Amino acid sequence: MTKTSDAKAESNDSSHSTTPNSTSTYQYSHEPFETFRHKVEALAHDIGCKSVANVVRLPGGSFNRIVAVDLHSHDSASTVQQVVLRIPRFAKDGDSPNEDILNQYSILQAIVNFSIQVPRVLAYDCTSNNALGMPFSVQTRLEGQALHLAYEDMTVSERLNIASELVRTLAAMENMRFHSPGRLSCSGPVPNRRRIDELDDSSPSDILQIQGFGVGVGSFRSKPTAPKQTSLQELLGTQFDGWLQVELSNDPESWVADLWRRLKTIRDEMDELGFFEDRVSLNSNIIYHWDLEPRNIIINRHTIGPSSDVSVPHHVQITGVLDWDDALSVPPVLARKPPVWLWDWSDDETLPSPIRENYDGDVDLLPIELYNETSTRLSKEDLQVKQYFEAEIINKLYGDCSPASREAYLDDAYGRGR
Incomplete structure (x- = not known):
């Protein structure tokens, strides 16, 4: 949700x-x-x-x-x-x-x-x-306006500018690594209150700790536990087991419990087939902002040239990202969902099946075939933005734009491979 x-x-x-x-x-x-x-x-x-x-x-x-x-x-x-x-x-x-x-x-x-x-x-x-x-x-209070209020009216050059800024932000997030997956929380001891004259910009290296994810919702939600998982397959196995127990405790005959059992079986088969190879690393977890959507991105638009000329282009800068509540530490493969709003987003309800402002980010519903070169879904300009973003993020993450690097990124971003 x-x-x-x-x-x-x-x-x-x-x-x-x-x-x-x-x-x-x-x-x-x-x-x-x-x-x-x-x-x-x-x-x-x-x-x-x-x-x-x-x-x-x-x-x-x-x-x-x-x-x-x-x-x-x-x-x-x-x-x-x-x-x-x-x-x-x-x-x-x-x-x-x-x-x-x-x-x-x-x-x-x-x-x-x-x-x-x-x-x-x-x-x-x-x-x-x-x-x-x-x-x-x-x-x-961050300077600027929320991106969702301006993005639809931006020129292609401005959208490419946003794509470049987003790549910079995502690359910085990939550099923020943790030893294990889980929820980020205060490590303590931290004072219960601090005044303006008592805070500074210093950031102790041990200010964060990792807690387990916990399972359940509402009054049935369990408290986060100490993380014990050191690999992606262990993380998924622990979560599936936890959610299965929650369902059974609520309703022993729950049909949802069968779904969790099926997911456990799939995870076991993936493990036997080696799908998790090269994913096992204590240092392969990055910070994940699970709601990195235009509504949470603040921008500034600066005129390039005479300010009286409305036709001159703008330089668009991301001045901040909001809503880091419940930020997570997860393996990169779970964090690299594509920002489809860059090339397929509109608040115009007359358009056929656009990605709307309140889209929940479920990229499983957006297979990569939806956006390939032969698809008629995207305009020439939209496709240009998509290709530009992918080239930039692949180069940042892998150090080159080789076909192998591109395939590796698309596998992670669209879940089409291992």
């Missing part, structure tokens, strides 16, 4: 809490924003600034409320910093620290070392002992 992104918080105006069934006040039983904003303004002391002003509610995601504010520092009343406040919608009551806040901080801090543009955490509190009465994090 696709989570609703926080990216729209970078590009939309505030909404009012007086419209039934359209805001978090009604949908999530939140406090009306008219009173809640005063609590946000009272956060100045808790986060270590002089004052909080211009509090504006922004459309949030399924799991976080998003509020835009201006921070005035103690040094000068004229020094203003635009930030966003991220507040978990479903923070549990009680004295236990909110692990999601600590995990977000740790993941973003660790990513900074790998030339990936992400929001910077300026302050956070994973407890409810503050003016809000709930956990929160304060993050820099």
Whole structure:
């Protein structure tokens, strides 16, 4: 299931809490924003600034409320910093620290070392002992707009520019490696709260730890365990076994349990046939942003030439990637799904079967034959973008554009080979 992104918080105006069934006040039983904003303004002391002003509610995601504010520092009343406040919608009551806040901080801090543009955490509190009465994090507000708002109207040269920028981001992510697969989380011990004057850009090498994935959903979801898998086949086997047990515990006659049994059989047969050869490595896990879609990519468009000439091209730059919640460490073969939105995406509902903004990334439904040179699905320009991206990413990942490297990438990206 696709989570609703926080990216729209970078590009939309505030909404009012007086419209039934359209805001978090009604949908999530939140406090009306008219009173809640005063609590946000009272956060100045808790986060270590002089004052909080211009509090504006922004459309949030399924799991976080998003509020835009201006921070005035103690040094000068004229020094203003635009930030966003991220507040978990479903923070549990009680004295236990909110692990999601600590995990977000740790993941973003660790990513900074790998030339990936992400929001910077300026302050956070994973407890409810503050003016809000709930956990929160304060993050820099990225400059630009969400890519999904602009991509459809971009020229071919601008789309190629985005493809090049995306390759740079993906290559940087492949350089962020881990010893085992699992969920990324805070390694601890990390303070439960930090003010603006207590955080810096330093990123300790041990700020992240790997936990097991866990299985189940909702109240049946198991807590992540210590990772024990050191190979792709062990990872799949453990997950399939876990999900099978969840289904059987819920319903001993579950037909879904049979599906998990069939997947286990397939995995065993693949192992016997050697499909996992060359995949066994303790150092073959990379960071995976499982929702790397246009809604989570922030861009800036810079005019090349006289700004008064509307026909001049633009240079498009990715200024950041949002929504790293629940980032994973996985073998590259599980992370290299093709960004089909680069060449097959539209919000125009009159077009036949486009990949829409809310597409969930299930590339199993998009076989490579859908996009080969003889297919009529893509226009000449779309095909140009696809071929350019593939040439660039293959060269980055394999160091050349040889036929063997191309075949290896397409096998991983489209699941057409081992």
